[in-house]
Amino acid sequence: MWTFQNFIRKFTMPTITSQGDLVRYVVKVTIFALVISLAADLTTQIVFFTSWTAVLRTAIVTTLTVGVIAIPVSWIFGRAQRDLQEAKRRLEAISRTDPLTGLPNRRALIEAVSSPTPPRTAMVIADIDQFDAINDNHGLRTGDVVLQTLARTIEVHLSDYGLVGHMRGEEFALISFETPVERIVNVVTDLLRAVERTPIITPTGAVQVTMSAGIAIRGPEDTFEKLYGDADEALYEAKRAGRSQLKLSGQARQAALSGEAAGRMNLILKL
Template identity: 35%
Template sequence: MDLATVLLLHKCSFIVGAICCFYVRWRSREPGLDFLAIGDGLLAVASTLAGVGEQGILPYEIWTLASFSIGVTGYALMTTGLIQLSRRGRKRSDCLLVGFALILSVVVGFMHWYADNQTRAAIFNANTAAFLGISCVVILRDFFLDRLPARLGLLASLAAAMGFSTLVTVGMIFPQYGPVEPRYAFFMLIICHFSVALFVVVLVQERAETQLRRLANTDALTGIPNRQHFLASLPSELRDGDAFIMIDIDHFKSINDRYGHETGDVVLVGVAQAIANTAGPNVTFGRLGGEEFALFLRGQTEDAAAAEADQIRIAVNGLAFASGAETIVPTVSAGVAIWRGDCDAQKLRDRADQALYLAKRGGRDRVEIYPDPASMEECSSSATTAADQHSTEPGHPRPGELAA
């Protein structure tokens, strides 16, 4: 393949990258895409200058220095964009790479290294390999914060580009020892540029899809899993030690009526976060609706599940919310049901709900365990009575009742 064709493909790879990044930046708020687009655009300009210069249209010293300076600045902006895209944020220190590229351009111009093709190409590709290596390190480091498959594809593309840039550098410095002829390594580098642009677009798309799934599975007010996500997370088959815990905020309607829904929302969010923090990340947890929450635990005894529920109750008791001159101290009631091999998940959750009503009937701010099968009918009758009583609670309790 002749040099003119290689330069044309080289320029096209950057033009495609610039167009992709500009388009995705227009449709997305991901940081770094603007730097990536500008960097690719500058690299396309540098490649164009090199092609025009090779045809003798521009003076040798002008196009060699200009293409070198614009090219290293383009790679600096490209690397800056990849770093910002990887960590999803900007920092003032991001300008250091561009500053280094400008200083390198001044040094190369002052030393007239741009006048020799081999020296210029070796310095340019060594700088490219260094910048791509920095991008690889950052993307690999941030993988544990953003585990998306496209990140691995982007990392592989950048690593390959770094490797081929290194081969070009070696071939320029030691032509007789170069493992691959520079023009072939350069051609593979062009393919890597296309691949980088592809995986940048895929990475942004995967992040958008992940965000949509997160929004679909998260309660908008409290930030914890919603009913849909909680139910979908339950196992298809129950086993010994599986437990449901149903939790309800006591007198929550009265809090809304007396202090307003904005204050009620603050209380609801605070209680939800207290439950989540106490339950820990390994417990299936969600808001079923209103002021009601549910937990599903594996490998529990009745005492262990009741102790878990009581820890949550105590944690909520430690909360306090100011509303004007008054302080709201919320409490919760909890019902616990353990699987005994005689029901499905829906029935087990119903039993936990019945135990919750027993806790409400028993005075609130307490934990109740669903009774054994011999007491099912009594439990069902009690739950009905408790539900009727709950539905006729007074709308405006005395201040002391809010903590009762």
């Protein structure tokens, strides 16, 4: 709905995200200023009319004056707005990014689940087995290298299936929408096996690591905390079963075993 307030806001608080937006803003401001100035001149000339030559001369002078003033002023203001909005976008991105791994952080994952999502939303929590021992035996810097390397590995294996993020410490997560649970089980199983058989090269030498994972699916009214709690409980069950294990919450297991690949899933979940 058009209002004068919204009209003025477009000039005083423009949304400028590119060079094209900046050019369009300058053109709009210049045209607006020119129309207002010429309208004022025309009104004056009608009241104090002397000759058409004077009207034309005044219009030319007004046009040149508006161009000389409006174009550079609107360009400077528009560029400042563009830089400000770009800085805000960078800060927003930083606030949703884990500085160590470069992956989306817990806040980004929470927002992904809190926003309207498809009915079938799954969460995977993957955790490095005995990570404290890696830090104790090899040092914190080696632990950071392990986290950074695994972040890239997890992203390669899982990013096609949803939002991959770093929750905290040695814990990673995947939020997946509309992907069948049995498919998630397959790709997470492939990830765990890839991690298990690929040593990580660090400044202190090669480090062999394994990961375990838990999978949960979101109920119609479940919050992020409920979904995360179910996935974390499944992860805890996997940890109790040993290294490089995968477990599902009750709902996730039921969904996996009711799919088309129920026989194959039953075999995988028994491993």
